[in-house]
Ligand SMILES: C[S@@+](CC[C@H](N)C(=O)[O-])C[C@H]1O[C@@H](n2cnc3c(N)ncnc32)[C@H](O)[C@@H]1O
């Protein structure tokens with residue numbers, strides 16, 4: 001079949017070009033360039049990291065007698081040859097109603113079967129990473145990965161929509177020989193494909209319409225040990241508490257409405273991925289978690305280890321949020337006690353809050369569980385950022401992604417969620433101190449504080465809520481407020497004398 005180019009507009013993004021039909025039935029979203037650029041930056045970092053880890057493993061093996069650790073044993077490079085029966089002909093997939101002609105009409109580059117795993121036991125050669133773009137639409141993302149990421153292996157692009165697969169195949173051809181040799185397109189239900197290709201992809205990319213929840217169970221099984229899962233969720237209304245019960249049914253967590261809801265969305269998604277991973281004795285290590293535009297996107301590595309999995313309850317918490325003053329408190333699900341040289345895993349002590357808020361006397365809503373461990377690996381963030389800066393011209397969304405990565409690199413990594421200075425002042429009905437003045441008081445009180453990429457007005461701090469309110473009480477002493485009704489949260493908070501005398505002078509290390 002020949003393509004009459006006059007029916008199409010050519011869209012260029014990065015080094016890829018796609019043909020967009022005048023009727024444009026295939027999904028393409030220009031603003032997702034930020035998402036694709038960040039993903040390319042993370043992929044580049046992953047490839048470097050994977051190489052370093054491989055070399056470290058090799059030098060360890062040559063220095064010591066051969067001993068295969070749990071993590072090494074399951075690494076992709078020493079993985080056993082997969083069973084022939086694992087390779088499923090997608091044409092028989094009833095779920096997506098595949099028509100036979102679609103995979104026959106375009107022989108160029110499009111294999112009928114995904115590549116088989118060829119690594120044998122004991123083999124030490126590091127194969128280029130295989131990437132699965134599970135929900136590929138026009139193939140733009142897959143094409144950008146193949147054309148722009150040095151050292152990348154085969155990119156398998158799936159879609160269960162026939163028109164999208166036709167477009168993807170057309171676009172592969174249009175992008176020339178590198179694309180033809182590296183990108184293969186299949187009409188398939190991504191869930192079936194991932195389930196039937198366990199631990200086969202070094203990278204799995206999920207970029208769905210709305211929620212990724214139905215893809216997570218199969219995706220966590222399809223990633224090799226130490227591999228990378230990249231996952232977008234665009235159902236922000238659900239994740240941010242518009243319909244808490246819907247969020248619970250999709251993700252297993254209750255969201256809370258509040259200024260930090262977008263960060264909570266990231267943490268709900270991470271908790272959900274972890275829970276799916278745990279079902280298969282696997283666990284996640286987040287490397288980067290981003291909220292941008294109208295979506296959240298997380299990048300997590302996946303490992304297998306029944307013993308490391310015991311730590312999961314230590315990384316999850318419920319969130320108590322006061323309905324009067326927006327104070328929030330984390331309730332960890334689990335804790336450990338060290339006994340001699342061993343560690344015992346126990347349920348978390350609770351509740352961490354009384355029935356009524358210590359600050360204003362109102363009740364609490366409870367949300368979660370959320371991922372309360374770090375959502376980024378700051379070492380990765382630093383190296384991704386410096387890499388992005390060194391190839392500025394290769395990222396069409398450079399300004400945006402470098403700004404986001406810079407803010408992320410400055411975030412306090414161990415402080416979940418954040419305060420809103422606006423909300424604190426709205427509760428007290430007072431004028432707002434500048435962010436610099438407020439930050440100064442927190443630092444002078446002996447605590448840490450940072451911004452957050454999620455909200456330009458958000459402030460992350462390890463200062464407890466009573467310290468935060470004391471700082472605000474001191475501020476109000478110098479900037480008095482009009483009297484408010486006695487039952488108002490602000491009135492109750494201001495009725496208490498501050499224990500701490502806040503110092504608003506700018507410290508040297510701000
Ligand atoms: C948001 S679009 C993907 C956009 C693409 N990743 C990009 O960056 O341009 C989601 C795609 O997933 C496809 N899809 C939805 N459910 C699917 C399933 N179960 N299996 C495979 N593809 C699916 C849709 O047909 C659609 O083309």
Ligand SMILES: [Zn+2]
Nearest residue numbers: 322325357360
């Ligand atoms: Zn309160």
